[in-house]
Amino acid sequence: METKRLKRLPVGIQTFSNIIEDDMLYIDKTEYIWNMIHLCKYIFLSRPRRFGKSLLVSTLQAYFEGRKDLFKGLFIETVEKDWTEYPVLRFSLSTAKHCNKEELLLELSNKLTHYEAIYGKGAADEVKPNQRLKGIIERAYKKTGKKVVVLIDEYDAPLLDVVHEEEMLPVLRNVMRNFYSPLKDCDPYLQFVFITGITKFSQLSIFSELNNLKNISMRPDYAGVCGITAEEMLTAMSDYIDDFAEAQEITREEAIEGLKLQYDGYHFTWPSPDIYNPFSLLNAFQDHDYTNYWFGSGTPTYLIEMLRKFNVVPSDMNKMQTLASDFDAPTENMASITPLLYQSGYVTIKDFNRATRLYTLDIPNTEIRVGLMDSLLPNYVSMRKEAGNTTIAKMYLALSKDNLDEMFSLLQAYLLTVPYCDNANSEGHYQQLLYVIFSLFGRYVEVEVHTPTGRVDIVMKTDKALYLFELKLNMSAQAAMKQIDLKDYASKFALSGLPIVKVGINFDPERRTIGDWKVEDA
Missing domain, CATH: 3.40.50 (Rossmann fold)
Incomplete structure (x- = not known):
């Protein structure tokens, strides 16, 4: 042919x-x-x-x-x-x-x-x-x-x-x-x-x-003026999709789904067509690879500085809500970082309630989630980012083999090498650290998930299981597991269609690492 x-x-x-x-x-x-x-x-x-x-x-x-x-x-x-x-x-x-x-x-x-x-x-x-x-x-x-x-x-x-x-x-x-x-x-x-x-x-x-x-x-009639719409990709770039799929040795449908998860998800009004990041999509077609091109082209210093100024923790960027009027807030007098995160492309519109004029914002795609968390990782592992990324890669492999003991052993050993951090004596610090790491895995992760009886510290979903994490500071993994059972967190997720795994973790504030952990099937 x-x-x-x-x-x-x-x-x-x-x-x-x-x-x-x-x-x-x-x-x-x-x-x-x-x-x-x-x-x-x-x-x-x-x-x-x-x-x-x-x-x-x-x-x-x-x-x-x-x-x-x-x-x-x-x-x-x-x-x-x-x-x-x-x-x-x-x-x-x-x-x-x-x-x-x-x-x-x-x-x-x-x-x-x-x-x-x-x-x-x-x-x-x-x-x-x-x-x-x-x-x-x-x-x-x-x-x-x-x-x-x-x-x-x-x-x-x-x-x-x-x-x-x-x-x-x-x-x-x-x-x-x-x-x-x-x-x-x-x-x-x-x-x-x-x-x-x-x-x-x-x-x-x-x-x-x-x-x-x-x-x-934010006018609907100009939603696709920049970027590449899903329709444009499927029509004007159809042959490039086939070329990408052939190089990746996957089907056309798998290529479309992979590109969508990696680079799609932008909406500059609501309702809006799905918009792909053009810089990343063109690079992906050229290199026949899924890479974080947009983040690789440079993370603006101003964004990291503004996150610190507004005391934004990584999980705050998950399902943010803001009023329509907030998008017109002057940049120099912002009361919240939300408009800047939106305008800079780190979160995008995912829903809009006309009655309340509330927009729901979230990170657009895997490229932005992984790139953003990678940029924030030094806040939790000091300046040992390179060693941290290597450890995270090994942790990912351990999780893919369902070996949580190995995953936490790697993290426990690594945290012992991290210099002193001011926030290492707070449960919230470790919660955000795990949120960043699990996000870097490219997995669905959410913190403070409400149930009828309380809030689960962290919920992570993989292709194989749904993990419920309860964190304790200077107590014991058994105490964390007891809370999961006592409040019956697992029942909320019974219809998820995935096996549920309970994980209790205790952090040692003196040694600034994991003290012990316990893993059980629900």
Whole structure:
């Protein structure tokens, strides 16, 4: 049988013209673009990093530059008749990360200099970023006779790394507020303004002054504007699924299920189509492997710092609930980390109750759960993360063989090597440690599970069994097992369809490890 030729996958390619000219795979998003440009003059879109925002901006740039040749065979070719060429100013602030005030000003100056070379420099007193941007827009309009398109990608990139810093954030925020401020005054010269980011900093001028800025981030009709929908994967990427399945030596159905568990699960409104992380999915198809690509591309420092600031423990990110109004909470004045976790892509919408306006949020998929827990592991095993990961891998193998004695022996020995931890004398510390470890196994795990007679400390489900864990501190495993039996926790799970295993664990706070454990079938 002849092997079907597959187009090259645009892994890491964010330039629309490169993808089209090099005949790479492109998932047609131009119907969204057509709808956007006819919706409103000023539009804002929030999506997590590496979710296709930059490619969307690049596609908009090609459209407004009138490059009809690039859109052959795409939706927008069927509806656009004029293909007017507009002057386009495109600014990507992704190059302005990890900057102090002087470095940020220099970066902005370099970007403005590029367009001054095209449209001319202003008078000698046109020196501040806002003055220069205003001058460029006006001169571009006069020189071309066409209104100007402004595309700003990752507008908040300079601010995210300092969102937890009370001194630096206001300084950089003022610089960026100054830079964006001309957009309102330049309205007569503007054709279209499109701004992307991860979060919403309400005190920046684009939100406080552009009161007609349309935020489409949670609109159902733009749910699939970035990312790859389940339907797009099954149709436009069907041959890649077959290729992946063949390389993995599994069926097409098994490949679809595996990819869904690993990379699917994002919803940016409710109801919403299932959205796959595009960066991870493209890499998986290219490498024929299930790997944590999105997390491997870098865990933002700001997220870990904000988790600490809000005292968020790992299990708190399981089935979070938040009001619809919380999504508009300004990033710099957050009362909760929930909006930031959502906007950054670490939790996503799983349900919505219209009566209460409550959203239920949860970790989207296995890639994010495992990657997030791996990032949080050092909080529980100090800096011995590499040795900890090796131990966890061995524990996973022991669990897969139903050998819990070996699993806990490995953890007991390992914890003896971990330096002193301030929280090691609390039951909650060990509960969260086990939650992180079991999550790294890729298993369903939940803490403080309610039953009619009390709460089970930890419930973990595998393909073979349902495990009920009761933890004690400086008591005995027998005391923990006695509580499981006394409160008859197992009865709540009798209809689970899996054998139930009771596990009592006692932690020794002086030695900072497991004292003893007891395992029994229910």
